[in-house]
Amino acid sequence: MSGNTFGNLFAVTNFGESHGPAIGCVIDGCPPGMALSEADIQGDLDRRRPGTSRHVTQRNEPDAVEILSGVYEGKTTGTPICLLIKNTDQRSKDYGNILDTFRPGHADYTYLHKYGLRDPRGGGRSSARLTAPMVAAGAVAKKWLFEKYGTTFRGCMAQIGEAMIPFESWEHVANNPFFAPVADVSNLENYMDALRKAGDSCGARIRVVASGVPVGLGEPLFDKLDADIAFAMMGINAVKGVEIGAGFASVTQRGTTHGDSLSPEGFMSNNAGGVLGGISTGQDLEVSIAIKPTSSIITPRQSIDTAGNPAEVVTKGRHDPCVGIRATPIAEAMLALVVMEHALRQRAQCGDVKVSTPDIMRSRG
């Protein structure tokens, strides 16, 4: 209700601030009997964590996860799983100069107006650091969905600033710091180096795909699968747009081309992005998101202070010049949480979940 719990049947309650003692989450509703250890979670956290290349924030956080509850003798018990990640590298002094001004494009302004006070250390609760517990929770969901239905989740970078990134292969994604599905990322490296030198930041576009999704997931009117995906994606820090399947391209499509034809072997295209009428078709879920440029930049900006007087704002500290770069594992995790929630709902209402058959053609992958 106050916005810190995601999901209902697989409910993840997130807590912590960027510079407090710890961040974490409590997962309520994980089915019992699944093998689970920290090692199952740490991998995705490592993909998201800062300090792994010169293109992301240099904050050095191991982001080591601890399981505090809900697992007994290596198996989930069906009771709440508390995951704790201690904060180890908080340099609050870097933020001293923004205590009483508002960064353009930042949540400083709205937090203060909403609550009447705010924690300025590293953005406090508005920090993208709070996505780490979601990546951890998503890893738990991914594991259950894979073991149960063979569902997998993959994401990649589709565009950094003006640089469009063609899709070559999923295999390249793990081999470069950009999650780019291409063999050669030298142009991206040059782009980012120039940007950083300019003291500026840029946006990005991420593509996320779930494969092996059961058919029949999603509620038809409001908790449509695609509506929940949009909710999950737009809830990631800095996201400004979400597309399912053909997305905005469907505006100029005709009904004769947009509607995915069927043959006895399955769907023949995937403009739907795996969702019809709010319910999964069993095809790949195809999601695309737009991420805005980081608001914390060292170039001076025109703003005001909390008294309403003009002020020039410069953000020091260690920031990502393109927050989109580390967003890929986050988007995967959020998509996994949505699918997990709806798989459990489907079990509740309809008693079982049907694993989909492979479709013969996937439009965009």
Next chain:
Amino acid sequence: MSGNTFGNLFAVTNFGESHGPAIGCVIDGCPPGMALSEADIQGDLDRRRPGTSRHVTQRNEPDAVEILSGVYEGKTTGTPICLLIKNTDQRSKDYGNILDTFRPGHADYTYLHKYGLRDPRGGGRSSARLTAPMVAAGAVAKKWLFEKYGTTFRGCMAQIGEAMIPFESWEHVANNPFFAPVADVSNLENYMDALRKAGDSCGARIRVVASGVPVGLGEPLFDKLDADIAFAMMGINAVKGVEIGAGFASVTQRGTTHGDSLSPEGFMSNNAGGVLGGISTGQDLEVSIAIKPTSSIITPRQSIDTAGNPAEVVTKGRHDPCVGIRATPIAEAMLALVVMEHALRQRAQCGDVKVSTPDIMRSRG
């Protein structure tokens, strides 16, 4: 939980099918003491209802709303408001030929796989007709928000198929069947006439704006105001994409241009679309949505029947060649429901709601 209730504090539970005896909703959580009659609701329903021009479905429904509960002597009592809309024009015979085939791009396929059975009359529960009760509920929210905070909601058509529609003035919107903000819609009429003659359908892009939004609405982590907007919009039938503020254009923006600067008079642009860190800034909420082409078209399509055999599908009946045309009041209503919900949440947690001061510049309006 099963997807037919929207909101928590201002909770709207929707029921009915396209060809059943009635559709409607129950609003739970409307504050007491507001004057309310059917006349306050009927106006928006009339804007959405079918049969008003040759460019929309010719189904003839008065969509007359009845208030069954929650109002006493012309005022809301704080108890559930049941709104009932009787179905009067159901010609089920038109749908006979699609009983056992799947229309490409339609929810036929997923409903059957989810539930094991479906109501084929007019799409049953998947019909866009079910947006009517939401328009009715949105009218109640709009009225309360306007009386309390002066908030207003407006929408207009931004694009039909390839036809981009420049923004001239809000005043034109009510004067043409397309909700287009332009004086001359002859090109749109020609476009739609040609499309209808071709037996095809097309997509659309809608823009929705809320003005006079209180500052501080939205929960920071998951129930972000923009995340809830994305959820609400993607939940409208046929929507495939959602943008807030600069949306996908922010991918190619720099931090120095995207972040909206502030002066003592307010924000100097609105790339944020009125939301920072998931919380309203007090600026206009700027939302853009992509609507896919109608799947029910008379051009034959390749598909399968429920036994998995190849089948050619032709949809007769009375359908909108561009469902986007009637979507404007729906999108306004859903936006109003989101703002209403968050206004009540803000009262709950922070005790009051602050009416925003006018901003000096609005980027896109």
Next chain:
Amino acid sequence: MSGNTFGNLFAVTNFGESHGPAIGCVIDGCPPGMALSEADIQGDLDRRRPGTSRHVTQRNEPDAVEILSGVYEGKTTGTPICLLIKNTDQRSKDYGNILDTFRPGHADYTYLHKYGLRDPRGGGRSSARLTAPMVAAGAVAKKWLFEKYGTTFRGCMAQIGEAMIPFESWEHVANNPFFAPVADVSNLENYMDALRKAGDSCGARIRVVASGVPVGLGEPLFDKLDADIAFAMMGINAVKGVEIGAGFASVTQRGTTHGDSLSPEGFMSNNAGGVLGGISTGQDLEVSIAIKPTSSIITPRQSIDTAGNPAEVVTKGRHDPCVGIRATPIAEAMLALVVMEHALRQRAQCGDVKVSTPDIMRSRG
């Protein structure tokens, strides 16, 4: 959230007022594919309806239920089931004299203070008439649970005022107007006749039992099965106390007697009332509730008017001298709704529901 929806996975949203045009409910989450018609529901409504004997209110309401949605060709579709009951006999004039005074023991006082206004006709929303839609929803839950697991729900009167009613047999319950499990109810008839003549009202104690309950239903910490039962029962108008199993008698029990021993054939007693640690054991759920005397009586009472001045209050109109009499089917329905909700939750989290084996001994039945 505003208190008019019961349950989450089997969510029943209730609407209407005693003297408005209609009352009803929307059931969201009913599994698809169950045969359902008005006849399946009307039976329980008839057991609850007024005017069936001289011992209950003489208001004459057929309480005929209509299914407005969610059923297609005689089967539930998995979409919302709207049940409507029209009000036909509203004599508002009877209430004229209580418009601006507070009946002792009545919700008049609290509604006015909560909402700032109230609907005085027949108690408006606070009327026990609003239990009718719950009885209807409960009938749907009962049917599903019986068909799926063989679960049954029975209730009977255990005490009317000072008159204790021994348990003879469930067979008698349907044969007298008191739901009393005894063959001879002449003493109860005399008791009620004298009470009515005295212009007074009395309390009652009801016992409700569910048999054939699956084992493993209930969440262990907060949504314990017994906690939800207590919530459901205390939510029935006029209920002031709830017991599970041994209830208040457990205060004076020893651990050696209270704890139900087990043998290979099952539990050997049922002090637990079918719940251990918040989870069903598979034994009978045993619930007992205390119902206060009706507050609307014709004997003059000392009170105040809305201006705070002393006033004598006499309630005319047609009231039950013992609201407990019609409460038996209501309590059964609420118990069925709780079990239904938890059966669906168990399917969601643990994947299946285990039908319990018969226990060898049932302590109180």
Next chain:
Amino acid sequence: MSGNTFGNLFAVTNFGESHGPAIGCVIDGCPPGMALSEADIQGDLDRRRPGTSRHVTQRNEPDAVEILSGVYEGKTTGTPICLLIKNTDQRSKDYGNILDTFRPGHADYTYLHKYGLRDPRGGGRSSARLTAPMVAAGAVAKKWLFEKYGTTFRGCMAQIGEAMIPFESWEHVANNPFFAPVADVSNLENYMDALRKAGDSCGARIRVVASGVPVGLGEPLFDKLDADIAFAMMGINAVKGVEIGAGFASVTQRGTTHGDSLSPEGFMSNNAGGVLGGISTGQDLEVSIAIKPTSSIITPRQSIDTAGNPAEVVTKGRHDPCVGIRATPIAEAMLALVVMEHALRQRAQCGDVKVSTPDIMRSRG
């Protein structure tokens, strides 16, 4: 949904097991700006903690609470407050002999049937130890309610086994290990000493009272204030019965005596227990609960093992012979959480909360 979160607007998510590394909770929805430190919480935890007298379990736990998030510079920020309590004294070996048998009256049986596995160490998740985080959360709610409305919460022991405890004064409660409102507790000490010597356990009855409760709290139909109180109380480990106001005594009352008359100075009695029609009257909330005897006793009991064979069960380890003794602060905390939730709901729907005027007479205090 899976039963580990209490409340919606003031939502407390509980995690941990009796013998895991830590237990705790996350409070989501605490209003911003309230001064809060560990010291505000520790007091109530100390009242509940074990090992404080020979009459309770000898497990030695400091139950020291740490605030991990949600407080900045000594004030709540409006974001989630994570409270952590480390487990320090876990002697799992004591439980070895109950690994594969079921204790009569214990959740062993139901956990295994529900989840297919269980954590036997100290009862795992079913341990009363999990009430500690609720006491901590309740302390936060108490503080806010007291500062905002002057509301206070008090509880006392009303009966231990057969020993009725007359109410003398609230002042005595803190001066004896039984929370008894009497000056001389020698008879209770003798009673408990004899019980312990007999290797048995006994039940108890607790009374909890909230004073200075705002008028108008509670939703009228399902989330009635008293229904939520019943839910909260029945959710406390070992509770088998709940009464509001006159409770079961109302069965034998007449309408002329039960209904609390009003004079210009206020209510003249409190049979209602502070709730009419599910909404607070502003009088004291009067709640009474029955607590069953501890199931873990050293006297041998007849049971079965997990293979279904007969087995004799003896529970060693350190257990409370009367779990009711430490239940008083728990019941106070749960009552505070209910009132807190409804105060926030009332702010949401009705915009403000009215502090009640003192009533001239309180029936039972």
